[in-house]
Amino acid sequence: MSIEIQDVHKAFGSLEVVKGVTMTVEKGEVVSIIGGSGSGKSTLLMCINGLEPINSGRILVDGTDVHGRGTDLNKLRRKIGIVFQQWNAFPHLTVLENVMLAPRKVLGKSKAEAEAIAVEKLARVGLSEKIKVYPSKLSGGQQQRMAIARALAMSPDYMLFDEVTSALDPQLVGEVLDTMRLLSSEGMTMIVVTHEIAFAREVSNRVAFFHKGRIHEIGPPAQVIGNPREPETIDFLKSVL
Amino acid sequence: MFSSLFETSFSANDLMFMLKGAGVTLMLTFWAVLGGTLLGVVFGVIRAISPWWVNAPLGAVLDVFRSIPLLIQLVVANSFKTIVGIHWSPFTVGCVVLALYMSAYCTEIVRSGFLAVPTTTRRAARSLGLSWRQDLTEIVFPIALRVALPSWIGLTLGVMKDTAMVWWIGVVELLRSSQVIVTRIQEPLFVLSIAGLIYFLMSFPIARLGARLEKRWREND
Numbered sequence: 001m002s003i004e005i006q007d008v009h010k011a012f013g014s015l016e017v018v019k020g021v022t023m024t025v026e027k028g029e030v031v032s033i034i035g036g037s038g039s040g041k042s043t044l045l046m047c048i049n050g051l052e053p054i055n056s057g058r059i060l061v062d063g064t065d066v067h068g069r070g071t072d073l074n075k076l077r078r079k080i081g082i083v084f085q086q087w088n089a090f091p092h093l094t095v096l097e098n099v100m101l102a103p104r105k106v107l108g109k110s111k112a113e114a115e116a117i118a119v120e121k122l123a124r125v126g127l128s129e130k131i132k133v134y135p136s137k138l139s140g141g142q143q144q145r146m147a148i149a150r151a152l153a154m155s156p157d158y159m160l161f162d163e164v165t166s167a168l169d170p171q172l173v174g175e176v177l178d179t180m181r182l183l184s185s186e187g188m189t190m191i192v193v194t195h196e197i198a199f200a201r202e203v204s205n206r207v208a209f210f211h212k213g214r215i216h217e218i219g220p221p222a223q224v225i226g227n228p229r230e231p232e233t234i235d236f237l238k239s240v241l
Numbered sequence: 242m243f244s245s246l247f248e249t250s251f252s253a254n255d256l257m258f259m260l261k262g263a264g265v266t267l268m269l270t271f272w273a274v275l276g277g278t279l280l281g282v283v284f285g286v287i288r289a290i291s292p293w294w295v296n297a298p299l300g301a302v303l304d305v306f307r308s309i310p311l312l313i314q315l316v317v318a319n320s321f322k323t324i325v326g327i328h329w330s331p332f333t334v335g336c337v338v339l340a341l342y343m344s345a346y347c348t349e350i351v352r353s354g355f356l357a358v359p360t361t362t363r364r365a366a367r368s369l370g371l372s373w374r375q376d377l378t379e380i381v382f383p384i385a386l387r388v389a390l391p392s393w394i395g396l397t398l399g400v401m402k403d404t405a406m407v408w409w410i411g412v413v414e415l416l417r418s419s420q421v422i423v424t425r426i427q428e429p430l431f432v433l434s435i436a437g438l439i440y441f442l443m444s445f446p447i448a449r450l451g452a453r454l455e456k457r458w459r460e461n462d
Contacts, residue, residue, distance in 0.1 A: 074371070077367070077369065086361050088365035090362065102370060
């Protein structure tokens with residue numbers, strides 16, 4: 001049970017943003033990806049659940065080739081939750097309905113089952129009070145927690161986080177990070193693209209530093225963040241800390 | 242002389258005649274809006290998702306319907322029908338032309354509503370495992386509907402008034418029936434005021450319905 005990324009290349013037109021990335025994330029592991037803007041880290045996440053096609057290489061999720069012919073992506077995505085920088089609430093649905101939608105439509109759960117799941121997940125992210133309101137009435141931090149609950153409602157085996165706190169006001173970052181801490185403490189397998197270096201250091205088993213589309217340095221946080229070897233990593237950490 | 246202001250030759254039969262015309266106007270509107278909306282949704286979605294070599298020709302054809310005055314379209318269609326020997330009543334011709342005319346405008350409304358749904362929102366839906374079709378039915382259409390509704394209401398009211406032009410191909414609808422009465426009793430101001438009132442009473446519920454839906458949706462935004 002793992003996500004295996006094997007020499008993945010990804011270009012947008014003539015611009016290659018991911019230039020040969022290889023790494024494996026084992027079940028139960030939390031891996032943080034840090035690096036400057038445009039280093040290809042968010043793009044890599046989109047490739048992992050097939051939202052973006054890749055140009056070469058392979059990504060295996062539990063042995064299934066994500067970009068292989070005949071792979072049922074809709075089915076594969078059930079076990080990979082993703083939360084985006086922009087929380088992307090469905091504005092026409094209440095908070096509860098946002099979370100119920102995928103269990104009902106994708107997993108075919110009954111309304112009562114889906115509602116039970118949604119209520120439970122929303123309680124876990126601390127939004128029990130807000131289930132009846134529309135997303136527009138929520139703060140950014142609350143919308144982001146709703147997006148986490150929405151992904152969790154599919155009972156995914158893996159969770160991908162794409163700079164989930166970057167668009168939030170500073171005082172709202174904490175509540176979202178707390179929710180992610182809770183998940184990691186429960187043993188959720190997570191790949192976290194983040195600029196929150198302290199958070200990455202705290203929750204990660206490993207940290208990968210991305211630079212110009214490649215993994216420049218990867219290892220335990222004490223090594224990559226605490227005692228980086230590469231000059232680019234040192235420069236980057238200086239610039240964000 | 243003063244009393245003549247309040248005297249009128251307008252009879253209950255005349256009113257019935259006008260109401261019958263109003264019924265024809267409503268039927269024309271119904272079929273035009275139904276056909277125009279269905280076609281508009283299909284064309285609008287095609288325009289929103291298809292490559293340029295489908296999009297450009299379709300857009301060009303629809304531009305023809307938007308650029309030529311409705312009156313000319315009605316008369317040309319009516320003559321064309323006779324030339325090629327289709328046996329349609331003027332009412333049917335009116336419905337078809339109005340529906341095509343409406344579809345051309347409706348296409349652009351649907352297309353812009355569709356494109357107003359952020360790609361990031363659709364991406365989030367797909368990331369949850371929703372299929373392309375579920376993304377359309379559960380996410381894109383409901384959001385696009387809220388964006389498009391005010392324009393669609395405006396278009397529908399416009400088409401209701403445009404139905405008056407089918408008089409030119411021989412359909413007796415509300416305006417034509419009023420005209421018949423005006424010719425006979427020579428009281429244009431009074432008769433046309435009644436006609437205007439009837440148009441208003443037919444439009445008002447649609448406008449109200451639109452305003453109510455808009456208000457309800459805005460409260461959630």
